Amino acid sequence: MLHGSLIQSGLENVYWGVMIVTYPYISGLVAGSFVVSSLSHVFHQKLFDDLAPLAVLVSFALLLAAPLTVLGDARQPINFWELLTRGHWPYSPIAFFILIWMAYIVLMLFELYFAFRAQNVRHWVQSQGHSRLRRFLTLGSRDASLAGEKRDKRILMILSAMGILMAFLFHGYIGFIFGSTKARPLWATPLMPVLFIVSAMVSGIALMWVVYVLVMRFSHRPVHRALADGLLRYLVLFVLLDLYMDAVDFLTSAIPAYTQGPTSQGFQRILMTGPNSGIYFGLQLGVGLGVPLIGWIIPQIRRSLAGGALMSLAVLIGVFAMRWDVVIAGQEQSKISSNLVTVQIPWTGFDSVQTVIGVFAVAFVVFMVLAWAFPWQSWNQIPAMEHREEREGQILSQSAQGTNSTITTKGGHVLS
Secondary structure, X not given: OXXXXXXXXXXXXXXXXXXXXXXXXXXXXXXXXXXXXXXXXXXXXXXXXXXXXXXXXXHHHHHHHHHHHHHHHOOOHHHHHHHHHOOOOOOOHHHHHHHHHHHHHHHHHHHHHHHHHHHHHHHHHHOOOOOHHHHHHHOXXXXXXXXXXXXXXXXXHHHHHHHHHHHHHHHHHHHHHHHOOOOOOOOOOOOHHHHHHHHHHHHHHHHHHHHHHHHHHHOOOOOOHHHHHHHHHHHHHHHHHXXXXXXXXXXXXXXXHHOOHHHHHHHHHHXXXXXXXXXXXXXXXXXXXXXXXXXXXXXXXXXXXXXXXXXXXXXXXXXXXXXHHHHHHHHHEOOOOOOEEEOOOOOOOOOOHHHHHHHHHHHHHHHHHHHHHOOHHHOOOOOOHHHHHHHHHHHHHHHHOOOOOOOEOOOOOEOO
């Protein structure tokens, strides 16, 4: 065997390491979690109204952290500025990524503003004008009426529809980069962009299930079981679609009758019987696809929070294994001999497990700051200005009659 890695050089190196594995993984989480927020904004599924603002925060936090993986992989991170100051468009895929990423940032900023504008105004009014943070986040707006909120929802529908296209472009172009690389037989397939997008939907839904349950438990609020079960249904549907795409990829890449010789040989020697066979069959297919499907079949697992957590975490592990099999396994097929190139990923230092943990830690800190700054907890709970006096009158009337003074909506959200 040839020996080559980022720290031990031989005849051939694996230049894209674990940071590039993490980059499409995080960008997939960005796209998938944004689509989850669009279930409410674009497709008008009221069941996911409470989840939409939380999904926007998660997507934006991961979007800010995504470029750190590319910078962490770069030998000269300071050269990042050259992508902005020199005319690399449309010739450089990385420069194209910078353009898409900046456009996505702008769109997400508008999404954040209109998703929380009415709530920020109401919080500012409740603070009697003393909250400088709420005043800043309103950007001078003082309209907290139902008409203003309906206008915000119409704008959010347009922004979210544009965001879905942007999310597919943001993540699909990564598959385009791999699929258009003819020098790597395991990458050169037109299925690559579709494989990346479908797995992004799977991982984004799984992430939002985990985040939603953890946030509800951390904030001492009950988990809306209908919402959690609805997410699991979407998760299983996309897992089935992902399984179908993996089967198509297997048939068109691993069997000699349906593909070219180098692709079939590389698939069999690396993924079927080689060094990544355990990751491919055990983690990507077994854990990532098999566990959620088996869990959905068993009612005791499907209906419990522990079972949903098991299914969601299994999906997240399986999608990361899929990214590993694409990025790392694709480079293990030598271009200058008939042998394989082995990979060694260090635990600490450059391009290591430590740096991956650091990127996720940055994303977590950004999410915590956003969750503190934006009033996602009061979503659909603070009434509009013109309805507040009416609801307060209902409370007083019910109190005088000795009834329960808590008014709730159809979704079970406390209004007063």
